Amino acid sequence: xxxxxxxxxxxxxxxxxxxxxxxxxxxxxxxxxxxxxxxxxxxxxxxxxxxxxxxxxxxxxxxxxxxxxxxxxxxxxxxxxxxxxxxxxxxxxxxxxxxxxxxxxxxxxxxxxxxxxxxxxx
Amino acid sequence: xxxxxxxxxxxxxxxxxxxxxxxxxxxxxxxxxxxxxxxxxxxxxxxxxxxxxxxxxxxxxxxxxxxxxxxxxxxxxxxxxxxxxxxxxxxxxxxxxxxxxxxxxxxxxxxxxxxxxxxxxxxxxxxxxxxxxxxxxxxxxxxxxxxxxxxxxxxxxxxxxxxxxxxxxxxxxxxxxxxxxxxxxxxxxxxxxxxxxxxxxxxxxxxxxxxxxxxxxxxxxxxxxxxxxxxxxxxxxxxxxxxxxxxxxxxxxxxxxxxxxxxxxxxxxxxxxxxxxxxxxxxxxxxxxxxxxxxxxxxxxxxxxxxxxxxxxxxxxxxxxxxxxxxx
Numbered sequence: 229x230x231x232x233x234x235x236x237x238x239x240x241x242x243x244x245x246x247x248x249x250x251x252x253x254x255x256x257x258x259x260x261x262x263x264x265x266x267x268x269x270x271x272x273x274x275x276x277x278x279x280x281x282x283x284x285x286x287x288x289x290x291x292x293x294x295x296x297x298x299x300x301x302x303x304x305x306x307x308x309x310x311x312x313x314x315x316x317x318x319x320x321x322x323x324x325x326x327x328x329x330x331x332x333x334x335x336x337x338x339x340x341x342x343x344x345x346x347x348x349x350x
Numbered sequence: 351x352x353x354x355x356x357x358x359x360x361x362x363x364x365x366x367x368x369x370x371x372x373x374x375x376x377x378x379x380x381x382x383x384x385x386x387x388x389x390x391x392x393x394x395x396x397x398x399x400x401x402x403x404x405x406x407x408x409x410x411x412x413x414x415x416x417x418x419x420x421x422x423x424x425x426x427x428x429x430x431x432x433x434x435x436x437x438x439x440x441x442x443x444x445x446x447x448x449x450x451x452x453x454x455x456x457x458x459x460x461x462x463x464x465x466x467x468x469x470x471x472x473x474x475x476x477x478x479x480x481x482x483x484x485x486x487x488x489x490x491x492x493x494x495x496x497x498x499x500x501x502x503x504x505x506x507x508x509x510x511x512x513x514x515x516x517x518x519x520x521x522x523x524x525x526x527x528x529x530x531x532x533x534x535x536x537x538x539x540x541x542x543x544x545x546x547x548x549x550x551x552x553x554x555x556x557x558x559x560x561x562x563x564x565x566x567x568x569x570x571x572x573x574x575x576x577x578x579x580x581x582x583x584x585x586x587x588x589x590x591x592x593x594x595x596x597x598x599x600x601x602x603x604x605x606x607x608x609x610x611x612x613x614x615x616x617x618x619x620x621x622x623x624x625x626x627x628x629x630x631x632x633x634x635x636x637x638x639x640x641x642x643x644x645x646x647x648x649x650x651x652x653x654x655x656x657x658x659x660x661x662x663x664x665x666x667x668x669x670x671x672x673x674x675x676x677x678x
Contacts, residue, residue, distance in 0.1 A: 252654055269649055273659050274389055274407075287385055 233285030233335055237328065243280050246322050251276045253318040260314050263302050283319070283339045295346040303349045312344055354397075354430040368393070368404075368420035368429070379420070379433075386422035393420050397430035409660050411532040440477065441466065445522040446497050448514070452585035455551060456515050457489075458500045460524060468492055469534035470558030471637070471665070475527035476500075476510070484510040487639065487665070488529065489554035491562045501554040501585075531555075533637060533665040535562045542661075543570045545628065545636045547620050547648055549577040552640020553586060555665060559637055564597045573601045573628075577620025577644075579608030584615070603627075621648035625655060632656035635663075642666035 238245075251273055255261050264272060275298075282288035299307060319340055323333040344350075353360040353371055362371035369391055372379045381391035386406060395416040404423035405413045417434065443460040451457050468474075470491040477483040490499040504511045533555060544563060546556040553576050560574050578584050590602040605611075605620040616623050621644055628634070636652045638645045645666040652662050 248658070255650065255654060269653065270409075270659060271389075278383060278385075281385075288383070290383075 233332065234281075234287075236332055237284050237336070239286070242326070243277060243284060243286065246280050246284075246326060247273065247277045249325055250280060250318060250322040253321060254315060257314060257318065260311050263305065263307060263311065283336050283343075285335070285339065292343075292346040295343055296349050299347045300349055307348065309344075309348065312347055316340055351425050352428045353425070354428070355432070362425055365424065368423040368425060368431070372420065381421055384421045386419050389419060391419060391421050392417055392434070393431050394418075394434045395429050395431050398425070398427055400429065401426060409532060409663075410536055410538065411534055411663065414536060415532065440525045440527050443498070443524050443526055445518055445520050445524065447520055448518055451501065452582050454504045454583075455585050456502045456504070458486075458502050458514055458518070459497045460500075460526075461497045462526070466492075466498065466529065468498075468529035470562040471534035471555040471639075471663075472529035472531040473555070473665075474498070474500075474529055477525040477527065478510065478513065479523070479525075482510055482513075483527075485530075487531075487551070487555040487558075487667075489558050491558050491565070494561060494565055499554075501551040503551045531665060533559075533639065533663040535559045535566070535568075537563075537566045537568070539570075539635070540566070540568045541570050542633065542635050544568070544572045545624060545631065545634050545652070546572070546574040547577070547624050547636070547638050547644075548575070549620055549640040549644055550583065550667075552638075552645075552665070552667060555639045556637060557586065557590070560600065561593070564593070564600055569599060571599050571601060572597075573603065573624070575603045575605055575620040575624040577605040577607060577623075577640075579606065581606065581609050581612065581615070619644070621651065624648075625651050628655070630656055633661075635661045637663045637665075639665040640667055642668060 254264055278288055278290055282290050316337070320333070320337060323336060328336070351362045353362050353368060355372060355377060358375070358377070360371055360375040360377070362368060369379065369381055369384065379391060389407065392408070395418055400416070400418040400423055404418040404420070408417050408419070442463040446459040446461050448459070449457050468488060470488065473485050473487045475483050475485050486500040486502060488498060489501050490497065502511050502514050504515050546560055548556045556574055560572055563572055574590065576584060584604045584606070587604060594600050594602050603616055603623065604614070605616045605618055605623045607619045611617045631652055634657050636657050638648045645664050649662055649664045653659060
């Protein structure tokens, strides 16, 4: 039995399965899609993939500093707790749709919750 | 192993990635995640094979051109690599013919001095002898057409397009850079349905892609939606109706967003009509060319309609400024 979270979740193939479900949810939510209004959707999707890799406990090198820098312009545009909660909600729904066991999903959500202050630049 | 990059020979020790070797040699390269995820560091292998792991996540069309991620590339042999933008050599050509397709679109046919290897749907940078340069999509197909064909839209105040319309005649020499661009047909999944949406001269690359697919025995359905505000802008109507009689799996849908549609035309913007006809695009391959706001909006709608990102090939036509990097 794999002992780390990333392997328990299914590694790279699990990320591939999750990224489109997650990114489509985010883009479809009018309350937050404005923050994702990039013309370069491929780059944007690659970033979502990095984020999922991180919260799945995978080999991501995103630091808190990167997270702050990436979101600083969005915070200036009004990114706040309600938007963070909406994205977190879509992450939870994604995990549910993929049938991720509750104990593993809770670990993922805990990692995601830990990024709140960096994302909101507090 | 040796890497050839920007004219320099760079050693790549066993176990070192291409990116680390370039950084070690003080080459200026862009990178971010160093994990094969962000694709910031993408380079092109012009010679030598790169391992499959270094192309994971890269679009099929770019893979075919040798694009790879140096941060996860442990080379198995020597490589000659370049920054994609730098691969821009000028070729020489002569104008063969010019004809009017509509009040604002001319068909320009040129013959390169030496045969050009390209894929239908790519673009060239055409250069006048004083250096004026503009990008135009190829409308021809290498294995079907003897020359290179472009559809040139005359833009108000457009220096190059006005010159081509008013002053260019057969025999006129031109230089060109390219081919560039990753919006082209690959025969890998001949059963896949193709959705081609273009407005204005966005039709040029799409007709090339459609003919390439149909003549390559593509047996999935090929839908081409061509949009314009006015009937005159649907400038290849007869040709496309004829193509439809030759290939039963080819479906041509002209769309008018301004004029009232005559018999055989649909009312509305091309992307809206197409998405209305096919709300579920799971497993479809999609090509979007033309006016950037249409292309960008359609890309998003097609993705939300279930198409995989790697299956959506978008070619927004940016006007006036010469693109500094290949469009994809």
